[in-house]
Amino acid sequence: MLKGIDPRLNADVLYALRAMGHGDMLIVTDTNFPADSVACETVTGELLRMENLTAAEATEAILSVLPLDTFVDDFAGRMEVVDAPDDVPPVQAEVQKVIDAAEGKPRPMVGIERFDFYDMAKSAYAVIQTGERRFFGCFMFRKGVIAPEE
Numbered sequence: 191m192l193k194g195i196d197p198r199l200n201a202d203v204l205y206a207l208r209a210m211g212h213g214d215m216l217i218v219t220d221t222n223f224p225a226d227s228v229a230c231e232t233v234t235g236e237l238l239r240m241e242n243l244t245a246a247e248a249t250e251a252i253l254s255v256l257p258l259d260t261f262v263d264d265f266a267g268r269m270e271v272v273d274a275p276d277d278v279p280p281v282q283a284e285v286q287k288v289i290d291a292a293e294g295k296p297r298p299m300v301g302i303e304r305f306d307f308y309d310m311a312k313s314a315y316a317v318i319q320t321g322e323r324r325f326f327g328c329f330m331f332r333k334g335v336i337a338p339e340e
Contacts, residue, residue: 192258198251204237206316207256210333211284213313218248220281220327228308229317238318246284257334263300267310268288270301271330281324294307302330 191197193213195204196324210216214233218240251287259265266289271277278286282299283317290296302310310330311317 191294192312196229196254197244198240198243198257198296200240202284203240203252203318204301205232206238206318207252207333210256210315212333212335213219213262214260214333215310216252216333217311217317217329218245218316218331219311219317219319220245220322220324222323223311223319223326223328224308224318225317225319228311231312232314232316233300234316238316240318240320242321243320245324245329246288247283248322249285249288249331252294252318252331256331257336258289258297259295259334261334262332264330265297265332265334266299267302267307268299269307269326270303270325271326272304275301275303279324279326280321281327282329283325285329287330299329312330
């Protein structure tokens with residue numbers, strides 16, 4: 191355990207979040223996503239896990255230490271529901287609330303078509319699989335920067 195660090199963040203996840211650079215992508219997935227096979231193609235080359243957490247709980251812990259990119263519109267994305275790309279299921283609405291709270295203002299995620307999401311995930315820095323069992327609990331986050339202290 192560390193002071194000031196959310197205890198839901200394990201050592202492997204903390205290492206990856208710290209090692210990422212500005213603009214690097216992080217993928218957070220549900221339990222149905224082909225996370226292990228996709229993670230083999232990422233920068234880290236291995237699957238990271240935050241088991242027994244919902245997507246929103248994992249995202250809340252991650253965003254407690256990870257700044258989101260402010261220079262791009264696709265700072266965060268959600269896997270679109272197949273044949274209903276504008277639908278936002280409860281799991282995605284929960285994660286959107288976490289993002290808005292972390293950012294201090296509404297910043298809507300972009301929708302990403304399912305197979306485009308799979309391709310994007312392969313080029314990510316890391317994939318974290320959560321214990322989320324609801325469908326379409328898959329998200330992309332781009333790391334931002336922390337400004338120097340004045």
